[in-house]
Amino acid sequence: MKIAIVGSGYVGLVSGVCLADFGHEVICIDKDADKIAALLQGIIPIYEPGLDELVKSNVSAGRLSFSTDLPTSIAPADVVFIAVGTPSRRGDGHADLSFVRAVAREIAGAVTGFTVVATKSTVPVGTGDEIAHIIASINPGADVAVVSNPEFLREGAAIEDFKRPDRIVIGIEDERAREVMTEVYRPLYLNQSPLQFTGRRTAELIKYAANAFLAMKITFINEVADLCEASGADVQEVARGIGLDNRIGSKFLHAGPGYGGSCFPKDTQALVKIGQDFGSPMRLVETTVSINDHRKRAMSRKVIAACSGDVRGKTIGVLGLTFKPNTDDMREAPSIDLIRGLQDRGAKVVAYDPQGMMAARELLKDVIFVENAYDAARGADAMVLVTEWNEFRSLDLERIKSTMTAPVFVDLRNVYPLQEMARHGFTYVSIGRRQPG
Ligand code: NAD
Numbered sequence: 001m002k003i004a005i006v007g008s009g010y011v012g013l014v015s016g017v018c019l020a021d022f023g024h025e026v027i028c029i030d031k032d033a034d035k036i037a038a039l040l041q042g043i044i045p046i047y048e049p050g051l052d053e054l055v056k057s058n059v060s061a062g063r064l065s066f067s068t069d070l071p072t073s074i075a076p077a078d079v080v081f082i083a084v085g086t087p088s089r090r091g092d093g094h095a096d097l098s099f100v101r102a103v104a105r106e107i108a109g110a111v112t113g114f115t116v117v118a119t120k121s122t123v124p125v126g127t128g129d130e131i132a133h134i135i136a137s138i139n140p141g142a143d144v145a146v147v148s149n150p151e152f153l154r155e156g157a158a159i160e161d162f163k164r165p166d167r168i169v170i171g172i173e174d175e176r177a178r179e180v181m182t183e184v185y186r187p188l189y190l191n192q193s194p195l196q197f198t199g200r201r202t203a204e205l206i207k208y209a210a211n212a213f214l215a216m217k218i219t220f221i222n223e224v225a226d227l228c229e230a231s232g233a234d235v236q237e238v239a240r241g242i243g244l245d246n247r248i249g250s251k252f253l254h255a256g257p258g259y260g261g262s263c264f265p266k267d268t269q270a271l272v273k274i275g276q277d278f279g280s281p282m283r284l285v286e287t288t289v290s291i292n293d294h295r296k297r298a299m300s301r302k303v304i305a306a307c308s309g310d311v312r313g314k315t316i317g318v319l320g321l322t323f324k325p326n327t328d329d330m331r332e333a334p335s336i337d338l339i340r341g342l343q344d345r346g347a348k349v350v351a352y353d354p355q356g357m358m359a360a361r362e363l364l365k366d367v368i369f370v371e372n373a374y375d376a377a378r379g380a381d382a383m384v385l386v387t388e389w390n391e392f393r394s395l396d397l398e399r400i401k402s403t404m405t406a407p408v409f410v411d412l413r414n415v416y417p418l419q420e421m422a423r424h425g426f427t428y429v430s431i432g433r434r435q436p437g
Helices: 010-021 033-040 051-060 070-074 098-109 125-136 158-163 174-184 186-190 200-231 235-243 264-279 283-306 335-343 355-365 373-377 397-403 418-424
Strands: 004-008 025-029 063-065 081-084 116-117 144-148 170-171 195-198 317-319 348-352 382-385 410-411 425-427
Touching: 004 010, 004 070, 010 025, 010 051, 010 063, 010 081, 010 158, 010 410, 025 382, 033 063, 051 063, 051 158, 063 070, 070 098, 081 098, 081 174, 098 116, 098 125, 116 125, 116 174, 125 144, 125 200, 144 200, 144 348, 170 174, 170 200, 170 348, 170 373, 174 186, 174 195, 174 425, 195 200, 195 355, 200 235, 200 264, 264 283, 283 335, 283 382, 283 410, 317 373, 335 348, 348 373, 373 397, 418 425
Parallel strands: 004 025, 004 081, 025 063, 081 116, 116 144, 170 195, 317 348, 317 382, 382 410, 410 425
Antiparallel strands: 144 170
């Protein structure tokens, strides 16, 4: 099958590479000429475990190519995926559909023969109708079936998620697309991944409902963590106790500094707006958004409290900047609010992240970036663990402590056992747990 993917970011590139690995002939398109030039030279513009090798093997097998030329690339395609960004629109939180609309216009003028246009970007209910309308109004003769095929992969585990998804959701309004999309995903279908065919609007809403539910689950346990701190309970035990109930499930019950990333913040906000547009308010999601915003800002106050209420002139070492481990993505990362909050109160921030420092340099001013966790600890009045990269799970705590000015360790991911930190003589502040004594 010939597949064209428009937008070669986290989703487009991973989807394209995996579809090529299934045996399809794939071309990944992007308007960013530098990105395509890099890919043509074998340089992967994002950090995603395993992506490098998979790109190389599929390029050399002749199944994967890259281009900036949309019209030529999509003309022979059986399926064109739209995988461009849908960021929050500045000012109101609506999903910004300008990239999607621009691609729809370009596709309209370039398709030949029957073509399935499948939207992988996360888009509000009704966007598929709009894409179909744009294409029909520009090229009334175009024979296209517009499909919604939302993507559920997680950065950091994207290849595994794409190749072994819990489900594949496909929203269609034209029966001809069913056969084509079944063919696209045949290897997964044979692997027993369920294909859920449904209506296009339903598929669009499934993506937002899934993300909002997960964001709510995280926010719920975060509030429970606050209650644990206030009442002397332990949030990890509470999470285990409720998570073992199959109706609840143990995933997404890790208390932390609030959710971030390229999806949850913008998708929860967009769902609030979608609800308002349809006169059907999403009050739980509205509350989730506001609790999470508040929480991210509250994390700097937690660190300040751990430093006896004052960080002016003090040095704070920050471990982990990306919104989660195994990615270089800094979008909406909790570290941003934390560091700005500390700097506003006069702290000097020294930070280390295994993959995120290049992106972080663009976002964070006056931060000293260092090459490892131990350099971040040197002379620090407190350490803050923000992102639970594996390399922060087994730190040489004696070494860390020996170079710090004061043994204060704030762990926003509950990585370390309370007893161990007490044994090493740290004043240890975590989330929803209290140090004994
Ligand atoms: P991204 O910003 O990493 O990539 C988008 C790419 O599209 C960029 O490289 C950009 O240059 C390109 N682009 C924009 N306009 C273009 C045009 N007219 N022609 C060609 N290329 C164009 O974004 P992403 O993280 O891959 O997200 C893409 C979509 O997938 C979003 O709607 C997002 O919500 C959704 N999504 C993302 C994830 C994730 O984990 N990142 C997971 C599921 C769904």
